Amino acid sequence: MEAYIADWLHLGLRWLHVVAAITWVGSSFYFNRIDRSFRPPVPPVDRVSGQLWSIHGGSIYNYSRYPTGPGYVPDNLKWSKWESFGTWVSGALLLAVVYWWGAGVNLVTGGPDGLSPALGILVSIGSMVVAWVVYDVMCRTIPSDHVLSVAVAAFMALLLWIFLQIFSGKAAFLHVGIAMATLMAGNVWFVILPGQKKMLQAIKDGTIDRFDVGASAKRRNYHSNYLTLPIVFAMIASHFPMTYGSAHAWLGFILISAAGVAVRHFFNTMHHGHTQSRWLVVAAVISLGAIVLLAPPNLAAPANGPVAAVETGRVASIIETRCAACHAVKPTLPGFNAPPNGLVLDSLQAAAAHAQKIRQMAVDAPLMPPGNLTGMTEEERALLAAWIAAGAPTK
Structure with missing residues (x-):
């Protein structure tokens, strides 16, 4: 019953999170x-x-930008804030259901040298707080925008x-994504929105011409962009073990993220009116x-090898x-209501069909x-490798 309830919570929260993220990312873009x-x-x-x-949907639109306001505060002023709030909160709840509830399976690496599930959860919670505090201090103390951008990238x-040392691979990727999302949401709620409220008050007071309209907000929005x-990428990588399961997962994440930054920069240059296609290259x-x-x-290992060298009886025992x-x-196994991803491996024949x-x-x-x-041993993994290289025989 518990696993079944957890599955529905997982589904509902993931649906909510994706919808909220679409609105936030779409609004940001x-x-x-x-x-x-x-x-x-x-x-x-x-x-x-x-x-x-x-032009869109059969109509022509005209947008105007008022850096210091139109001289008054409009009555129906649309705020973009709940998108970030909904995305972050739904993501935190999803983290709790998937990674904290099942911490022994999804969060920590297991084994005698790994963190306990309880300690892993505490580190998970603390990492979000630490990420925001360190980033906020850097933004307040590093005057150069270029140096700050490099510092933020190095911090991530x-x-x-650190996450790869203490969490499972997919949890590590997810947590650095959560850290980035925390910076973005924190920027909205702790910097940008308060600055906008002060701006509106300055318009009402007639002091807007002497008001700093938000250099700090601009640089933080630059980071969020x-x-x-x-x-x-961090959010979808958990579905692709080839990324987080590699011995080079750390550098792989950095490279893929850098590719994403390059793509984003291409679109920024295009919107500015001086497209730089080299960034796509x-x-x-x-x-x-x-x-x-x-x-x-x-x-590139060969698909088939010497079948006689493989003890299929031992392989069947490992599978079982x-x-x-x-x-x-x-x-x-407690905590599992159904086979993960619908993958059934309850016999050597079933395993052979999913050998790769x-x-x-x-x-x-x-x-x-x-x-x-x-408790799979390295010897057992080596035997599985030999069995698969031999063509996954069943007899």
Whole structure:
């Protein structure tokens, strides 16, 4: 019953999180596009620094940018804030259901040298707080925008390295994504929104001409703009063990994130009106480098080998004792209501049909069993590798 309830909570929260993220990311992309597409109005318009004419859905729209307001506070002023709040809160709840509730399986690495589930949860919670505090201090103390951007990137890389030491691979990737999302949401609620409220008050007081309209908010929005695609990658990478299960996962994440930043920069230049297509080439080259780097060392190994050298009886025993506890029609391991991803491995024949998946998850990278709950040994992994190389015989 508990596992069934957890599955529905997981589904509901993931659905909510994806919908909220679509609205937040879509809003961010849209407003960054508009902001970079403004051009000086011709003829000049009082208080307007830029205008954008656009067509969509059979209508023509005219956007005007008022850096210090139109001289009054509009009655129906649309705020963009609940998108970030909904995304972060739903993501935190999803983290709790998937990674804290099942901490022994999904969060920590397991084994005598790993963190206990309880300590892993505390580190998970604390990492979000630490990420925001360190970032906020850097923003307040580093005056150079370029130096600050490099410092933020280095800080995210350091967090990822730390997470990879203490969490499972997919949890590590997810947590650096959560750290980035925390920076973005924190920027909205702790910097940008308060600054906007002060701006509105200055308009009401008639002191707007002497008001700093938000250099700090601008630089933080700049960070959020470039963090968006790395966050999206961090969130979807858990579905692709070839990324987080590699021995080079740390560098692979950095390369793929850098490719995302390059793609984002291409769109920024396009919106500015001076498209720099070379950034797409940079992204493609970096992505290719990541693909080569993350490839398993035995990717080109022959599919077939000497069948006689493989003891299929021992392989069947490994499948039964190490895999079938979770991957059975009715799993026997507590916390599993159904076989993960619908993958049933309750016999040698069933395992043979998914041999390459087993190779990816249990041989190329020791990702399965999760947290090594069933205690698979290195000798057993080597035997699985030999069995798969021999063509996964069943007799």
